[in-house]
Every structure is written in structure tokens, then in C-alpha cells.
Amino acid sequence: MAKTTQQHSAAQTVTPALRQWIIDQAEAGFAPDVVLKSMQASGWSEDVAIEAMETTLSAHLAATQARKHLPAAVAVPEPALADSPLxxxxxxxxxxxxxxxxxxxxxxxxxxxxxxxxxxxxxxxxxxxxxxxxxxxxxxxxxxxxxxxxxxxxxxxxxxxxxxxxxxxxxxxxxxxxxxxxxxxxxxxxxxxxxxxxxxxxxxxxxxxxxxxxxxxxxxxxxxxxxxxxxxxxxxxxxxxxxxxxxxxxxxxxxxxxxxxxxxxxxxxxxxxxxxxxxxxxxxxxxxxxx
Missing domain, CATH: 2.60.120.620 (q2cbj1_9rhob like domain)
Incomplete structure (x- = not known):
């Protein structure tokens, strides 16, 4: 049984769509254990689901913190290039x-x-x-x-x-x-x-x-x-x-x-x-x- 579970885990690929779904659930206020149970109910093995959640949410938190410390954009000089002029x-x-x-x-x-x-x-x-x-x-x-x-x-x-x-x-x-x-x-x-x-x-x-x-x-x-x-x-x-x-x-x-x-x-x-x-x-x- 253990070998079958490992093979099943190896066959599961964490896609960008899944990572975005995890972020969406977190931003909607769902607790990690709720998200984990939902993934397991959809067929994801526990170890793959936990790793996907940890890596996705860590990266999302780091990106959010970086945006918070990014200086605000200001107006800049801009040549009139909208019509691709020569x-x-x-x-x-x-x-x-x-x-x-x-x-x-x-x-x-x-x-x-x-x-x-x-x-x-x-x-x-x-x-x-x-x-x-x-x-x-x-x-x-x-x-x-x-x-x-x-x-x-x-x-x-x-x-x-x-x-x-x-x-x-x-x-x-x-x-x-x-x-x-x-x-x-x-x-x-x-x-x-x-x-x-x-x-x-x-x-x-x-x-x-x-x-x-x-x-x-x-x-x-x-x-x-x-x-x-x-x-x-x-x-x-x-x-x-x-x-x-x-x-x-x-x-x-x-x-x-x-x-x-x-x-x-x-x-x-x-x-x-x-x-x-x-x-x-x-x-x-x-x-x-x-x-």
C-alpha cells in the first residue's frame, strides 16, 4: 500500500492553476486545514497537498511583502508613440x-x-x-x-x-x-x-x-x-x-x-x-x- 501511495503522489503535478486556487482560497479567508481537506477530497494525496500549500503560500507572502515596500510609481516623460510614428x-x-x-x-x-x-x-x-x-x-x-x-x-x-x-x-x-x-x-x-x-x-x-x-x-x-x-x-x-x-x-x-x-x-x-x-x-x- 505504501508503494502505491508513493507512486500516486509522484504522478500528481502541481499546476499554476492549482497554485492560483490555493491563493484564492487563502485570500477568501479559508483556514489551511479546510483547504487541505478540500484538496484531499478532490483526490490529492496529503503529502503533495501540504507541500503545494506551503510553497505556494510562502511565495505569495514574499511577493506581497515586496509589493508593500515598492516605491509608488510617478508620472514620467513620455514621447508621443501611441501611433508608432516614424x-x-x-x-x-x-x-x-x-x-x-x-x-x-x-x-x-x-x-x-x-x-x-x-x-x-x-x-x-x-x-x-x-x-x-x-x-x-x-x-x-x-x-x-x-x-x-x-x-x-x-x-x-x-x-x-x-x-x-x-x-x-x-x-x-x-x-x-x-x-x-x-x-x-x-x-x-x-x-x-x-x-x-x-x-x-x-x-x-x-x-x-x-x-x-x-x-x-x-x-x-x-x-x-x-x-x-x-x-x-x-x-x-x-x-x-x-x-x-x-x-x-x-x-x-x-x-x-x-x-x-x-x-x-x-x-x-x-x-x-x-x-x-x-x-x-x-x-x-x-x-x-x-x-
Whole structure:
């Protein structure tokens, strides 16, 4: 008899439908012993029923707890992509839509900047370059970090007619107020320079984050514009979704993150430049007016 019971148990498969039924019974308020008796009455062996209940309810509890601690979603910049357009009107320029992902929310744009605009940004930025800094999440300030080996500088918002024109174009393209953008940052990557994978939002668990958020709330989106392409290397990489975006001059990659959490799948980095040099301009967008 024992052998027959073991064979019967081995033949019973716990399906997704059964797991959902167990969750439904638990959420309806039925006690575990009641659910167990119901399963046995339906032909499930006791050992299989107990294991199915324990594993299903443990996993369901863990998922419920994770959702409770998940930051609330907020509004994010959103290009007008509902009709799958090939081109978007950015006011003074028609911008190509080259590639779109839904999760993460990611768009590769073509022809966002002209060759002349790219060259002008590089020349204006060149004499003002210094070692790039990262946000110091422990204090809310800035610091040199070994993961970031580029040189960079910031234009203040609206600093020049060129910067004003590009910022207005971005605001129209992404449907987000100009005043909610940080100053345009220009970065230069020489051979060997890189930026290891990271998130652009500010980690709520870090002690310096409340200070950072006073200037405009969380970052909710990033736009990386390519000003010059290296001969080799330098792609923008998204490890979570195994995507590489080539640094083609004049193009850009946009991605948004509706909450400061890894589930946005916006982990990204700048792969090492192998030959030549790479120039990019980055625009970070905040929830509120950036001051």
C-alpha cells in the first residue's frame, strides 16, 4: 500500500492553476486545514497537498511583502508613440524614432542633433572639462568614483542660445517642462574610459538622498545624446535586457524610470572606448522644477 501511495503522489503535478486556487482560497479567508481537506477530497494525496500549500503560500507572502515596500510609481516623460510614428515633431526639427522598448521604457532617436550642434557643444565644453563626479549618496554632495573615468562639465540651464534651443527641443519631444531638467552635461571618454553599470535615480535608502531631492525631486528619465562616435567601443549598455546602443553622432537614447527601484530595468553603463574618443551630452529630468 505504501508503494502505491508513493507512486500516486509522484504522478500528481502541481499546476499554476492549482497554485492560483490555493491563493484564492487563502485570500477568501479559508483556514489551511479546510483547504487541505478540500484538496484531499478532490483526490490529492496529503503529502503533495501540504507541500503545494506551503510553497505556494510562502511565495505569495514574499511577493506581497515586496509589493508593500515598492516605491509608488510617478508620472514620467513620455514621447508621443501611441501611433508608432516614424518621426516626431520636436518643434524646430523632425526627430526619427529608430527603436522602442516597452519595459524598460526606452527609445532610440535619430537626428536629434545636427552635426553642427554636436560640434559646437564639444568645442564649448572642451576648455571646461574636469574629472567627472558622481552624486555622493552618503552626503548629498559629489565625489570622484572609480566606476566613472570620463571628463565632463555642466552647462547651466539656458546658458546660451544653443543650449536653449536644444533644451526646448527636448522638452517638446518628451512632453516634459524645461524647468524640470538638470543642466546639460557634456562628457568626454578617451580610450579605456568607461562608466560601469549603474542606475540614475537616487536610492531612497541612502542617507544623502533627502538632501538631493530638495532640488527637484527624483530623477525620472535620462536622455543621452551622442556628439561624436569612437572608432571602436563606447556603446551604451543595458545589462538587464541585454541591449547595446551604438554611439552614433546626432542620435540619442531615452529611458524613463517611474520609481527608484531595480524593477525598472534601467541599469545601464558606458562600455569602454577601445579606439578614438566619445563625446556625449546627458540630460536628466526631475519630477519637479530643478533649482
Amino acid at each position: 518621426l516626431l515633431d520636436a518643434g524646430d526639427r523632425m526627430v526619427q524614432v529608430l527603436s522602442v522598448m516597452r519595459h524598460p521604457r526606452l527609445v532610440v532617436f535619430g537626428n536629434l542633433l545636427s552635426e553642427q550642434e554636436c560640434a559646437e557643444l564639444v568645442e564649448l565644453a572642451r576648455p571646461r572639462l574636469s574629472r567627472s563626479l558622481t552624486v555622493a549618496t552618503q552626503t548629498g554632495g559629489e565625489e570622484v568614483h572609480v566606476d566613472r573615468t570620463s571628463d565632463g562639465m555642466f552647462f547651466t540651464r539656458g546658458e546660451s542660445p544653443l543650449v536653449q534651443r536644444i533644451e526646448a527641443r527636448i522638452a517638446r519631444l518628451l512632453h516634459w517642462p524645461e524647468q524640470n531638467g538638470e543642466g546639460l552635461q557634456v562628457l568626454n571618454y578617451q580610450p579605456g574610459a568607461q562608466y560601469k553599470p549603474h542606475y540614475d535615480y537616487f536610492d531612497p535608502a541612502e542617507p544623502g538622498t533627502p538632501t538631493i531631492l530638495k532640488r527637484g525631486g527624483q530623477r525620472v528619465a535620462t536622455l543621452i545624446m551622442y556628439l561624436s562616435a569612437p572608432s571602436s567601443g563606447g556603446a551604451t549598455i543595458f545589462p538587464d535586457v541585454q541591449l547595446e546602443v551604438a554611439p552614433q553622432r546626432g542620435n540619442a537614447v531615452f529611458f524613463s524610470y517611474d520609481r527608484p527601484h531595480p524593477r525598472t530595468q534601467t541599469l545601464h553603463g558606458g562600455a569602454p572606448v577601445l579606439a578614438g574618443e566619445k563625446w556625449i551630452a546627458t540630460k536628466w529630468l526631475r519630477e519637479h522644477e530643478f533649482k
